Amino acid sequence: MTTSAIVQTQKLSKTYSGLNPVNKVDLRVQEGEIYGFLGPNGAGKTTTLKMLLGLIKPSEGTVKIFGESLNKYRLSILQRTGSLIESPSYYGHLTGLENMKIMQRLRNVPDKNVDEVLRIVRLENQKNKKADQYSLGMKQRLGIAIALLSFPKLLILDEPTNGLDPAGIGEIRELIKSLPARYGITVLLSSHLLSEVDQLATSVGIISEGSLLFQGSMTSLREKGNTTIYLKTGDNPKAEQLLLTQGYSPAQSESRLGFDNLEDANVAEMNKLLVEHNIPVTRIEERKKSLEDIFLELTGKERSL
Template sequence: MTSHIVQTDRLSYSYGDRPVLHEVSLQVPTGSVFGFLGPNGSGKTTTIRLLLGLIHARGHRIKLFGHEIRRHRLPILRRVGALIETPTLYPHLSGWQNLEIGRLARNAKRGQVEKVLEMVGLTRDASRKVSSYSLGMRQRLGIALALLGDPELLILDEPTNGLDPGGIREIRTLLVGLSQSYGKTILISSHLLAEMEKMVTHVAIINAGYLLFQGSIDHLRADQHDRMSDISNDPSYAIPTLEDIFLNLTNPLI
């Protein structure tokens, strides 16, 4: 398996005459929890739609599992689970029924529904109608749908949007567990920096369509600590938070 499960090469995209992405070269390491971070409107969702082949850029600049998405889209997508913001669910049906519909649509093996319910912690609530689920439970059910077919890569766009602190913690615990216990590579887009800092191993920071940094979270902290120490002329400058780093990097473009 390639060391980078997702690769883009100087990926650019425009909506009509309005540029959205400017030569973005992403490298998502296999096995990582990769935070794709940026404010609303920075190009995160557009990048994800390109990765999934929902929209197309000129040229062949996107590879997943070492293969170009435009030439091998269907085989690639069988190895990918995705959740784009709010999951599409049938509220009058139970959690189990929603997943069974998803299993049949994805042609996943029998027994997958019970497995993903256990993975996301919804086994006890499987028979309840989704209309009675909390928002956090619905998000977990959406992630369960993305897990059908046992994908190697999960792509989640703002999975904690609208959740209260308890729901956000549930999703964070779930995603860390999926990485550590099940070996999933997880690409998460978000603008919630404090929350991402608690779970990611690697980050990419994007603003106004420009990629400002990518690498391990430890590398990012060390690099920015050294820079801020030089600027302040204080070698004992505290290790910056992800929010400090983000504001420092994006301030010239905001």
């Protein structure tokens, strides 16, 4: 295990009545990154995050945060961790500022922290309004402000843009992206939105039915998307037989021939060969798997994110 890993789990599992919502998950979140924990609703994301915070006891496996065992040093770990799990907790009859003041005393942080986090989440002009009167998006912002109050070394967010309008999503996205460089905060966030993780995360873990199917950088995930060249000709069966004799292995796809990971020189060679044999090439098309295609391939399921 690397010393720069902020979050490390080994065979982390949770069992309920014979079911395994989390099954032997090995998470590795490196210092200074934004780690997107991606999966459909019900995949095990929230259960995993709750175990990282000690809110749920694992059935099996270990959790280390900041290189320390959660079982032995939970209080010390939580003092350096901020979190927003499922939905914000607040006192509805109190104002946003009063809610923040209560958390300030519990966290033992200076007044300037309250002012700064309210400004960061753009609630400074709504701080004297009762929390019950906040919109869903404003309540989400209040929850994020509370999570940021101590400017923790690790911030764990469960679906952080839930309930926000498009403008609010953009603002929270920019806020999260700024945290590692500006405040030295490592971010672990869960989401069922592939587009959100794609725009935010530097690393990603894909979970489905409790199992971690992929973990690595966004770059390495994109590299799993092979490029395919599709050819459409005036006589596909004849073209296929000709190309097979030249060492190519075309795959039939509807009315086209498909080739994986060809160099430009190979494409030019095939085109020339077909034309020389009086087989008209009517279309050459390049397609690269999208992140959604890769996700569906990994999970083996066509389920919406």
